Amino acid sequence: MVSLAELCTVLGTHLIPVNGRSLPARDLTGVHVSELEDPTPYLDGGELLLTTGMPLGGNPAATGRYVQRLRSRGVHALGIGLGPWLASVPDYLSAACDEAQIHLLAVPDGVPFQNVSRAFWRLSARTGEAELLGSLGTQTSLAQAAMRPGGAAAVIRGLAQALGGWAAFLPSGAEPARYWPESTVTLLPLLREETLRLNRAGTHAAATFELHGQPVVEYPISAGGRIHGFLAVGPGRKLAAPDRQVIMTVCTLLALKARQREAASDAAAVLEAAVAKLVLHGHTEAARILAEDAGHPELPRRMRVLALAAPGDSVPGQLLLAAPALKPAPGVPPLTARLPDCTLRHERDGVLYVLLPEDGSTGAGDTGAGTSHAWNEAADVPAEPAELSGAVSDPVSLSEVPGVLPGLRRALAQAPAGTLAGTAAxxxxxxxxxxxxxxxxxxxxxxxxxxxxxxxxxxxxxxxxxxxxxxxxxxxxxxxxxxxxxxxxxxxxxxxxxxxxxxxxxx
Known part of the structure; x- marks a missing residue:
């Protein structure tokens, strides 16, 4: 942006302050030339208005009304082109501008208004280029930060610093939020509440709302047709075009990181499904070797086998979310493990088999505490518990797992919908x-x-x-x-x- 002081400095004797007031660093929104008696319908406010003096009416009363119209529109400065209409600036015009707090300037006779306009736009272009270069430098730094370990946190910190405010990334699932500065942690509950409200309303585009009277802009982070979380920004100033470019770059970087995590998670799920399949078929040693190579924690010595089935096309995530609501049959302990985190599972013939450690843990290591947030993902919608049936075995050693499957399938076939059966007599x-x-x-x-x-x-x-x-x-x-x-x-x-x-x- 270009200030009036900067424009006068560049133009020198071609644009001279008249009323002796110091020129502020406030930015001009543009330079406009008009000889209309009322040019305000064509103005937005904040401009330098240039005129030869024709609209002033040649008397203090008409001049006062003209200046008041400019004041009501928020015009920043008035430039009088000396020449055919006015040989000098009238004192009553200077007094009216002083009262309206409009800066008054003179363009000497023979200086085209076009010189003033050209100077303004040259400065604007130069400023825009500098802002663009700064924006590109910021974007490059953020991209480099995203490549390092813990890149998401570094990107959020860099964004908040670039905007002079705060930023927070609320990912889906149990992954913890990333935010900067540290004081932003107090806003997280309100941000999650507002994000869930927007999500329920189907707002999956950029949205603006207020927290504690301050504007917040929120952007969905989507990749592969899924919402992976939301980026919330509390800028410390009004956002300019380069700021929005930086924000969109951060959204792209977070989406790429989400896709990387999703690809890694999918690959791990394939390997862990293979481990479960080997255990279910009695290849215990091969399962141990594959689990070790896949980075899975050591397989427990004893396990319970859970079998789940539901009519229709329910995906594994839906079945695992609904399973804890199953009513256990007499003598059958309730399901206490966090089932969506149970990674050793294999689907066969319409039945989902899940290997549960005897101690009730998930077997997937510590996934971190956190609240799971459903960002409109189909896998996060539970199947209807009334339609789901399940059966769970007693604890057995890994080598005994294949032997319990026939009884488990029989128990599952006989279990009424909405119940969890056992394999015991x-x-x-x-x-x-x-x-x-x-x-x-x-x-x-x-x-x-x-x-x-x-x-x-x-x-x-x-x-x-x-x-x-x-x-x-x-x-x-x-x-x-x-x-x-x-x-x-x-x-x-x-x-x-x-x-x-x-x-x-x-x-």
């Missing part, structure tokens, strides 16, 4: 439910009590001695157990599976 499943019920009683150790009672085949003296309690206390506890479970512990169909489950628990 009905009696075993009932015994698991009984043990869970006993373990949930907090006022006495009923699990230990029943274990010793069955271990000593119902002999009160021996069982009470092993427990270190009086036999009347043992009788009281066993009466409580019978009431709690609603079964007869002397029934062989009850105590046999219950004893086996308690032994399994001890092991």
């Amino acid at each position: 009905p009696a075993h499943a009932a015994a698991q439910a009984w043990v869970q019920e006993l373990a949930g009683y907090s006022r006495a150790d009923l699990v230990g009590t029943v274990t010793e009672y069955l271990r000593h085949r119902g002999h009160w003296e021996n069982a009470s001695r092993a427990l270190g309690i009086h036999r009347n206390s043992l009788r009281h506890r066993m009466a409580l157990v019978s009431s709690l479970l609603g079964v007869d512990l002397d029934d062989p169909d009850v105590f046999a599976p219950l004893w086996l489950e308690l032994r399994q628990r001890e092991a």
Whole structure:
């Protein structure tokens, strides 16, 4: 941009301040020539208006009205071309301009207005070229930063510094936000809320909103037909064209980084699906070698196998999001792992098999804490839990995984929609439910009590001695157990599976 002071310096004696006021560094929006009595319909404000003095009317009253019209339009300066109409600048014009705070200048006789216009546009072109070169330098620096490790954070920092404000990138999924400066962290909850609102409204183009009374501009980061996150910018000044070019460059760099991560993730998913397939087919050693080569954490010694199926064309991501809502059958523990992070999975014959470590972790390492944000991605839309069915095996060693698959498929085929079945026999499943019920009683150790009672085949003296309690206390506890479970512990169909489950628990 070009200031009035800069223009006067370049033009020298061809543009002379009249009223003696110091010229500010405020930028001019343009130079306009008009001999109309009211030129304001053709002005935007901030201009240097040039005239020969014809519209002034030749008297103080008409001149005052003319100057007031210019003031109401926000004209920055008035230049009077001396010559046929005015040999000198009238004092009443100078006084009116002083009152309206419009800078008054004189163009000497014989100096074409075109000289002033040409000088303005030459300076504008030079300034624009300098801004463009600065913008290109900034864009080059940002591109170089994006190539380094942690490039996204460096790009966000460089953007915020270039704009004199703050910037934040809110990626989809559990990936943490990148922002600069550090104080921007306090804005993240509001930014996420506003971003989700815009996303629900289907606003997938640049949008502007206010936070704490300050304007924020937000841009979607899209690549491959998916929204990978949003870039939010709180500029410290009004955005110019070069600033917008820098922002669009950052959007492109973030989209490229997202595509790189997506490609790496897809490649890792293919390798981990191959690991799961090898385990399911009994090639345990080959699975261990491939997992090590793929950078996956060491395979656990024991696993549970989860099978999921739903009618229609639900993708794995939808099934894994819906699975925790399945109602477990008696004796079947609920799904506690963060299933979308379970990477060892393989789809075959319309069934998704997922290998879950016995301890309930995801098996994918620490993916970092964070809230998952759905940016209108189909894979983030859960399947209907009412249509989904599942079955999960008991913990088995890796080498035993293929052996549980037939029973797992049978259990899945028999599981009603919306439920999670187990592979244990009905009696075993009932015994698991009984043990869970006993373990949930907090006022006495009923699990230990029943274990010793069955271990000593119902002999009160021996069982009470092993427990270190009086036999009347043992009788009281066993009466409580019978009431709690609603079964007869002397029934062989009850105590046999219950004893086996308690032994399994001890092991």
